[in-house]
Every structure is written in structure tokens, then in C-alpha cells.
Amino acid sequence: MGNKNKTISFRVSEDAFEALQDIAEERDISLSAVFRDYVDMLVEHDGQVSVVPESELEDRKRESEEPSFPPTVEVPKSFVREHERLELEAEHLREQLEEHKAYVADLRERLDSDDEVLLLDDLDDDEPYQLR
Secondary structure, three states: OOOOOOOOOOOOOHHHHHHHHHHHHHHOOOHHHHHHHHHHHHHHOOOOOOOOOHHHHHHHHHHOOOOOOOOOOOOOHHHHHHHHHHHHHHHHHHHHHHHHHHHHHHHHHHHHOOOOOOOHHHOOOOOOOOOO
């Protein structure tokens, strides 16, 4: 049937609504995008999401100095794109190398074939030869 979007509506206090609008403005996104992000995160983590103020989140991070596993590192998109570009270039170069190897093998096969190779310097001036 496909993936159809559904609409959810609920009521919040005026203060909560204004706080949500501030969050949306701070992130430079729409208010509905704030809700979509929250719902997506809630679904992704099987309902194990809690909303806490950023100051409390920073306190929690300081308290738990245990490194998370697996360790995570934030990588800029430009690095990822450059890596993908280099992978494509490497694949292209591998293809070219294979073509070159096939060409060299073909030349060696022709050289090793039964046809006689005569060097012009080795020809005797008295004997007539025809080139074909």
C-alpha cells in the first residue's frame, strides 16, 4: 500500500507552545519539524527517549565520564564526500589497470606466437624479401 503519513493532534499549554516555537526558531526549522524529529527519535529508540533541558544534559555528561561503546566520532560531510569520491576514483583506476594488463597480455601473446619476426637490420642485402 505504501507509506502514508498520518496526522497527530494534541493540546499543549500556551507556555509549552511558545517554548516549542522558540526551539523551532533556534534550530531554524518549522514547528512541525520539531515534532517529527521527536517522533522519529521516539520510534527509533523504542520509546526510550526523555526530554531534558540542555543544562541537565551537560551535567549528566560530566557525571558519566564512562566512554560510550562503540565510540563515536562526528565526521564532516565534506570528509565523507571526499572519501566516496576517492573510492570511485580508485575503482576507476583498478578498471583501467585491468584493461592495461589485458592489453599487455595480448601483446605478449602476439609476440610469442608462431609468426617469425625479422629485424630489418638482420636482412641480407642479396636475398629478396616481400613484406605482407
